[in-house]
Amino acid sequence: MKLTLRVWRQQNPETPGAMATYEVDNISADMSFLEMLDTLNEELTLAGDEPVAFDHDCREGICGACSLVINGDAHGPERTTTCQLHMRSFADGDTIDIEPWRASAFPVIKDLVVDRSSFDRIIQSGGYISAPTGTAPDAHATPVPKPDADFAFEHAECIGCGACVAACPNGSAMLFTSAKVNHLNVLPQGAPERETRSWTWWPRWTRRALAAAP
Amino acid sequence: MTRTLWDSTVGKKTIMAVTGLVMLGYLVAHMVGNLKIFFGPGEFDGYAHWLRTMGEPVLHYEWALWLVRVGLVAAVVLHGVSAYQLSRRDIKARPAKYVHKKPRASYATRTMRWGGIILALFIVWHILDLTTGTVHTSFEAGHPYQNVIDTFSTWYGNVIYIVAVLAMGLHVQHGFWSAAQTLGVGNATRDRILKTLANLLAAVLTVGFISVPVAVMTGVVS
Numbered sequence: 188m189k190l191t192l193r194v195w196r197q198q199n200p201e202t203p204g205a206m207a208t209y210e211v212d213n214i215s216a217d218m219s220f221l222e223m224l225d226t227l228n229e230e231l232t233l234a235g236d237e238p239v240a241f242d243h244d245c246r247e248g249i250c251g252a253c254s255l256v257i258n259g260d261a262h263g264p265e266r267t268t269t270c271q272l273h274m275r276s277f278a279d280g281d282t283i284d285i286e287p288w289r290a291s292a293f294p295v296i297k298d299l300v301v302d303r304s305s306f307d308r309i310i311q312s313g314g315y316i317s318a319p320t321g322t323a324p325d326a327h328a329t330p331v332p333k334p335d336a337d338f339a340f341e342h343a344e345c346i347g348c349g350a351c352v353a354a355c356p357n358g359s360a361m362l363f364t365s366a367k368v369n370h371l372n373v374l375p376q377g378a379p380e381r382e383t384r385s386w387t388w389w390p391r392w393t394r395r396a397l398a399a400a401p
Numbered sequence: 402m403t404r405t406l407w408d409s410t411v412g413k414k415t416i417m418a419v420t421g422l423v424m425l426g427y428l429v430a431h432m433v434g435n436l437k438i439f440f441g442p443g444e445f446d447g448y449a450h451w452l453r454t455m456g457e458p459v460l461h462y463e464w465a466l467w468l469v470r471v472g473l474v475a476a477v478v479l480h481g482v483s484a485y486q487l488s489r490r491d492i493k494a495r496p497a498k499y500v501h502k503k504p505r506a507s508y509a510t511r512t513m514r515w516g517g518i519i520l521a522l523f524i525v526w527h528i529l530d531l532t533t534g535t536v537h538t539s540f541e542a543g544h545p546y547q548n549v550i551d552t553f554s555t556w557y558g559n560v561i562y563i564v565a566v567l568a569m570g571l572h573v574q575h576g577f578w579s580a581a582q583t584l585g586v587g588n589a590t591r592d593r594i595l596k597t598l599a600n601l602l603a604a605v606l607t608v609g610f611i612s613v614p615v616a617v618m619t620g621v622v623s
């Protein structure tokens with residue numbers, strides 16, 4: 188496949204960025220989207236240009252590190268993460284626009300890499316307490332009732348990639364935050380400081396009742 | 402608690418949802434009340450009179466009506482101010498726009514802001530037209546049947562009301578579902594029911610309200 192890529196390039200948070208156009212050739216339909224970008228970066232490096240900076244880690248859809256808005260869609264046209272997106276979802280000759288998550292909560296660090304530490308701070312405010320409690324206890328040292336563990340696990344399926352913020356017309360983190368509130372509020376670890384950090388004007392039982400209703 | 406409710410984005414959205422539902426309740430009652438026009442001037446004017454005497458003898462003349470008015474003004478103001486402030490936050494939350502633009506949501510969703518502004522302007526016009534009579538050509542207090550017929554005997558009266566009612570329908574169609582979502586009632590399985598309910602409410606309100614000017618234009622009500 189031969190493709191035209193329009194990629195957001197931005198030196199650093201202070202410098203304004205712009206879309207730059209690149210041509211890539213010999214792209215296999217079996218490549219992942221990130222492998223396609225690796226190919227572009229090898230070519231850029233060989234030509235003495237600066238490679239495109241983008242985030243990635245596990246490349247198997249579990250860590251939430253990859254983060255690209257592809258043709259206006261967070262993580263691109265398939266319902267999966269960017270690292271699990273394959274080039275067979277595109278056609279020979281396509282022009283593909285690649286942009287970073289755009290939100291003031293996620294300032295661009297460089298090119299397609301954004302600072303998502305705002306998410307870490309949300310997790311910190313619910314998952315931990317401020318008192319030092321020594322080294323990490325064994326995972327089974329704190330008993331959690333099975334229904335609570337299941338409820339928490341269901342909401343822990345959010346891998347915190349930030350696509351919800353990138354896709355929301357209002358740049359809101361409601362989906363991530365509510366997943367974390369549901370996930371962390373049923374667990375005992377953050378309980379001692381729960382009431383001072385998050386609160387609700389709905390009685391707590393209503394959430395369970397709503398979840399249980401058909 | 403009030404501070405947090407008003408300061409937080411979810412709090413403002415909750416206020417928007419609740420005040421929106423209050424106004425929606427009013428619209429349903431208003432639309433049904435308007436249909437009394439099909440039963441003639443006696444019934445319609447009598448109903449308007451009852452709106453002023455309802456609650457008696459516990460309350461005095463027009464007290465209940467004024468309570469409703471105060472509640473509605475509070476709802477409109479809270480709804481509008483929250484909408485304005487949330488919009489400002491939305492715009493601030495994405496200072497750099499996406500280069501690749503995608504038409505995302507439905508027409509109803511995209512017109513919430515303009516629709517809301519049109520409705521606010523309409524409500525002012527509508528009160529000056531059919532409650533105070535300030536902009537009405539031949540207003541007579543206590544004779545709403547004749548006042549309504551006079552309003553819909555002018556081309557601009559018909560245009561203003563029909564445009565406003567269509568804007569109201571779109572606003573309700575998206576707003577009802579949005580409110581359910583904000584209040585945490587929505588989920589994947591309930592989504593279809595909520596959307597159907599929103600469409601139904603919007604359709605019933607639109608048809609019900611528009612039937613009055615159409616009836617006057619076609620001479621069914623005269």
Ligand code: HEM
Binds near residue numbers: 473
């Ligand atoms: C064809 C459509 C409509 C007709 C024929 C109509 C008719 C009327 C009439 C006759 C009154 C005066 C009632 C009285 O003084 O006894 C009135 C009041 C009112 N209407 Fe409508 N209306 C229509 C649509 C709407 C819509 C779409 C809204 C809201 C968006 C609305 C909101 C109000 C309000 C707030 C009042 C003032 C109540 C008061 O302060 O006494 N109306 N309407």
Ligand code: FES
Binds near residue numbers: 244246249253269271
């Ligand atoms: S790189 Fe880990 S989810 Fe995509």
